[in-house]
Amino acid sequence: MDNEKSCLIKPVRGWSEDLPDPGEEQMVYPRLIRVNKINDVWMELPRYVNHGWGVLWFSGFVGLGCFIFIFPLFFLRGEQFEPIGILLIFTLISIIVWCFRTVLFAARGAPVRFNRKQQKVYVYEQQRSVWPWWRWPVKIKVFDWADIQGERVQMAGHADWGHRIYCAVCEPGTYLVRDRFILTWTEGNIYDVYGLWSACCQYMQGKAVSDKPLRTHVPPSWTPFKTVRWPENMDKASKAVPEWA
Numbered sequence: 001m002d003n004e005k006s007c008l009i010k011p012v013r014g015w016s017e018d019l020p021d022p023g024e025e026q027m028v029y030p031r032l033i034r035v036n037k038i039n040d041v042w043m044e045l046p047r048y049v050n051h052g053w054g055v056l057w058f059s060g061f062v063g064l065g066c067f068i069f070i071f072p073l074f075f076l077r078g079e080q081f082e083p084i085g086i087l088l089i090f091t092l093i094s095i096i097v098w099c100f101r102t103v104l105f106a107a108r109g110a111p112v113r114f115n116r117k118q119q120k121v122y123v124y125e126q127q128r129s130v131w132p133w134w135r136w137p138v139k140i141k142v143f144d145w146a147d148i149q150g151e152r153v154q155m156a157g158h159a160d161w162g163h164r165i166y167c168a169v170c171e172p173g174t175y176l177v178r179d180r181f182i183l184t185w186t187e188g189n190i191y192d193v194y195g196l197w198s199a200c201c202q203y204m205q206g207k208a209v210s211d212k213p214l215r216t217h218v219p220p221s222w223t224p225f226k227t228v229r230w231p232e233n234m235d236k237a238s239k240a241v242p243e244w245a
Contacts, residue, residue: 004029008175012151019150019165019194022201032213033184033192036109042239043203046109050160050186053103053222057103060099067092077165105136107228108221112183113238114175116204116219119145121155121167123181123239140234141181143169145204150197155186163193 008013020026036044071089107126113123123141151166164186169179182201187193192214203209221227230238 003013006243008149008168008177010177012153012180014153017154018153019152019197022145022148026198026201028194028198030202031195032199032210034198034215036111037211038211041241042113042115044111044113046111047182047185047242048109049220054105056099060096063096063099067096094132101132104223105227110228114204115238116206121145140235145171152193156243160186162188163190165193165197
């Protein structure tokens with residue numbers, strides 16, 4: 001594949017290269033980075049975001065401390081300051097709620113499931129908003145594996161250096177991108193992301209893939225709550241074997 005220019009219309013922002021076609025014979029040794037479950041029907045891969053969760057905890061407690069300090073002053077200032085005080089208090093509470101809601105309830109390791117009997121991919125996405133008072137519904141996107149093309153992006157930030165894999169979902173039989181999802185967040189070793197893409201392709205081709213991933217530890221979640229909950233109907237659908245298989 002010519003990687004001087006992407007074959008996709010249009011490529012992901014920061015595009016570095018197109019990965020081998022999913023139906024091709026993969027030339028890189030397949031190796032999963034992390035895996036929740038793998039069997040002959042379906043495979044689930046977690047996607048851990050490279051967040052500084054500690055920063056959000058710190059910000060939440062700092063905001064809470066400011067609230068405890070400012071709230072009494074709100075009543076001592078007098079009525080002429082009441083509108084400004086209300087706006088200030090509401091803004092501060094919103095920031096505090098957003099910080100704690102994110103660290104406690106954001107979906108950690110939101111997964112992707114590959115069903116090779118169906119030849120479909122199920123992507124778990126939590127629809128989070130910067131507005132902390134709205135619901136954060138879960139949406140499961142379902143795509144045909146045949147419509148997916150892999151893209152690599154090289155991140156060059158000081159706090160986010162490495163490589164990501166994006167999956168571009170194209171119109172059937174074309175390279176016109178209609179949707180996109182992340183397969184893995186930033187990894188430092190380029191050969192790890194190559195191996196991950198190769199493993200996904202070989203798995204969907206019906207070939208053997210090792211169930212021994214590169215990493216077996218789960219990154220610290222800093223929350224006592226289970227944050228990934230598949231809707232019951234989609235949980236069953238993503239694991240099902242079609243009648244024609």
